[in-house]
Amino acid sequence: MKLIHPKIFKNTIRDFVLVVFVTIISTYIVTEYIKNTQKLYDTFIAATDYHKSLLILSLFAIIRIFQIILKQYQVYIETRLQLIVSNNIESAFYSSLNPKTITEIETPSFQNDLNTIRYGISTFTQLLLSFISIIQNILLIVIYSFLIINQKWYLLIIIALYSSPNILNEMKLSKFRMQYIENTSDISRQKAMYAEYFTKSEAQKELLIFSMKDYLLSKWLRLTQIVTKLELAHKKKDISSATLVSMLGPLGYMVVQFVLLTDVFNKSLTIGQYMALITTIGMLEGSFISLAPTIGKLKAMNAMKVKLNLFYKKYIDQEYYSETVEEISPINFIEINNLFFKYPHSTNYSLKNINLSINPGDILVIVGENGSGKSTLAKIILGLHGIQNGQLFYNGVDINNIERGKLFSNMSVVTQDYLKYPFPLLENITLEADVKLEMVEEFCARFNYLLPDQKDLISDCLLGIDYEGSRQLSGGQWQRIAIARALYKDSRILVLDEATSAMDPETESKLMKDIVETREKKITIIVSHRLHIALYASKIIVVQNGEIVEHGTHMELMDNKGKYYNMVQSQTYQKEENQDGYRDIQRVI
Structure with missing residues (x-):
């Protein structure tokens, strides 16, 4: 951004001209004021011409009144200029x-x-x-x-x-x-x-x-x-x-x-x-x-x-981006090669030696303990973090050779800290003021269970609790709206990061079935602690301490009886104490 830019002076030329004109007149009036000061006092001291003294005094009053009027007009014009320039x-x-990443x-x-x-x-x-x-x-x-x-x-x-x-x-x-x-x-x-x-x-x-x-x-x-x-x-x-x-x-x-x-x-x-x-x-x-x-x-x-x-x-202009920008067609596959990543000012790597291939139609579920690096990996796949060359490719093109706006047009996401916009319901989903209502109605007919009330689509009522007349929603309702927003974009790559944490099991199950059906040739990445979601996955990776320690399908990983198996067991069974000690009982997930 340049400190002096034509956009800054948009709709201000007329006011600038007016202020210059008033300034010139005010300057002239000041000189006349000083000249008449000398005449007035010399006339008073001489005391020879009473009428001339009154005339000069009257002229003084007129000049002063004119100065006040000009000053107030100038204040108004400058206030208008201040508002316009400040907004510009x-x-x-x-x-x-427009940062390329959030790192x-x-x-x-x-x-x-x-x-x-x-x-x-x-x-x-x-x-x-x-x-x-x-x-x-x-x-x-x-x-x-x-x-x-x-x-x-x-x-x-x-x-x-x-x-x-x-x-x-x-x-x-x-x-x-x-x-x-x-x-x-x-x-x-x-x-x-x-x-x-x-x-x-x-x-x-x-x-x-x-x-x-x-x-x-x-x-x-x-x-x-x-x-x-x-x-x-x-x-x-x-x-x-x-x-x-x-x-x-x-x-x-x-x-x-x-x-x-x-x-x-x-x-x-x-x-x-x-x-x-x-x-x-x-x-x-x-x-x-x-x-x-x-x-x-x-x-x-x-x-x-x-x-x-x-x-x-x-x-904004991070140094590791190539000056050569390649066009990117709709993304069909993603390749990660030997990825290492650490956050700024950190000495420890959050991700280490990550190697991963994601193909069209894949539903990739990423599981692991808190702090293992699951969300960081998802954000890197979305292109939200800056990484070195040669570690992440879309359709065979290095991420640092792709214009970020074009890349993000292929992405959609529900993060753990999704925003609750104080917009009407329709705008909360579409993030646009002008939309084709037919498209929205078709989408809502398919995913009506994600909406608080479909009648609200045509309402101007703001959502949230910040403004008068707005409608308060529960945490689960807000989460559904965030999911609807991500699905409405209908992007090539969809990332859901703990996106169903506040959702009831019945709605969650319906959502997953719809995702499988509607995103058959697209890439879906799900980060979750709720391991029953992994049953819908075509590929599962288990992340521990920033590394992929297991990968495969649900059945393959269960047969391996490794980390994933233990995690599933801990969610599927719980201990119940009885007179003979403890026994495992199956939990309802």
């Missing part, structure tokens, strides 16, 4: 966030870096919106300087000497503020997370049942104290630096007053000229003060540009 920048930023995204460093980038983008937005103000201040500084030079040229040197440190200080502070945001991002996010638990509807059950509010509050208070201490220390440095620099202003102003009053007493300067110069100098100081923070932000923009480039290089 956010839209451009979100549109550009680096699922790390704390991503959230911290993102927090810094958001601060930088916010600063950049303010800078863009201050652009007109910069032009106005520069114009005013030029005009004020010209007026002062015409009277007392050396005064401009004095003013520049005591105003410049303020600008230099702002340049220094802008960098300091950026570093503060970067250094405190992690702990600030922790504090915000704890605060969210107090109000998040999903958290209230555990807060009440476990009586943990005091415990949570103590954690929040501890972080609040740390953040407050850091904030006050930051402010102390900020204020101390600004105070020292600001003290130069009154000292410089005293020098200017001394020079001007000396000229007044020496009769080389009239009272009107004195008042006009004092007014001009005050306005010049104001322009310098207004310009200083903007120059500081300009300085920070260079550092922001570097950070943004590093952000995109690290999280």
Whole structure:
């Protein structure tokens, strides 16, 4: 993403022109205001023309009223610009966030870096919106300087000497503020997370049942104290630096007053000229003060540009992708060769020496203990994790040579942490606003048991508990909607990661039969602890400590009496104590 992009200025040209026009008029009015200040005071001091004094005073009032009207109009235009530009920048930023994988995204460093980038983008937005103000201040500084030079040229040197440190200080502070945001991002996010638990509807059950509010509050208070201490220390440095620099202003102003009053007493300067110069100098100081923070932000923009480039290089444009992109036809088979994978900042491999072939029509069931690497393997097959060249192939093409968007068009998934979108039911399934209702109706007729109520398809009622009038669903209903969403896409590759954990046995059985029937020539991958699902598999792999320790069909693995056999036995039989000790009884799964 470029900091300056045409999309940022979409629908803003007219408003920018209007603000420039108002700025030019306002600048002209200021010069007239200063000229009339001198005339007014000279007329008052002379006391020779009462009517002329009233005329000048009336002109003053008219100019002032016109200034107020222009100022309020400018505020309105700038507010409109701020809203449009801010929305355009956010839209451009979100549109550009297209990571090829989630490997680096699922790390704390991503959230911290993102927090810094958001601060930088916010600063950049303010800078863009201050652009007109910069032009106005520069114009005013030029005009004020010209007026002062015409009277007392050396005064401009004095003013520049005591105003410049303020600008230099702002340049220094802008960098300091950026570093503060970067250094405190992690702990600030922790504090915000704890605060969210107090109000998040999903958290209230555990807060009440476990009586943990005091415990949570103590954690929040501890972080609040740390953040407050850091904030006050930051402010102390900020204020101390600004105070020292600001003290130069009154000292410089005293020098200017001394020079001007000396000229007044020496009769080389009239009272009107004195008042006009004092007014001009005050306005010049104001322009310098207004310009200083903007120059500081300009300085920070260079550092922001570097950070943004590093952000995109690290999280968006991962280095191991080939510049040569090959077209990928609908995926028919998948090949994994000697796959090794570990997460960022981890020393241990999550997957080791994985070799696997998946063919059209395969229903692959991946089983294993918690933390064995089942879900990680499924995500790699989906293309969600970055891996080295030569380890994963689709139709014989290396994954790193395939454009990720084309790859994902072949994929569909239900993850353990699927999202509950606050959309109407139809949009929750299709993830589109405009759909062919005939296709949806045909799909829903086949999978009607996945819907809370088929009548809701034409309803605009939002699902969830976040908004007024929305409809609350159970965990099982939400899971069915997530499955419906994945099946509706009708992709070549479907991954279900513990997707039936909240589903009743009857519905689960019907779903599996429908998957077998409707996905006859496609690839289906199921990650599950519920081993009876493996009965539907054409191929089963058992993952332990990141390695495939067994593979085959259900009957083959049962005959081997290995890890899979033991897992099935543990789910099929349980121990019952009686007078003779323990005996195995069959469980109903």
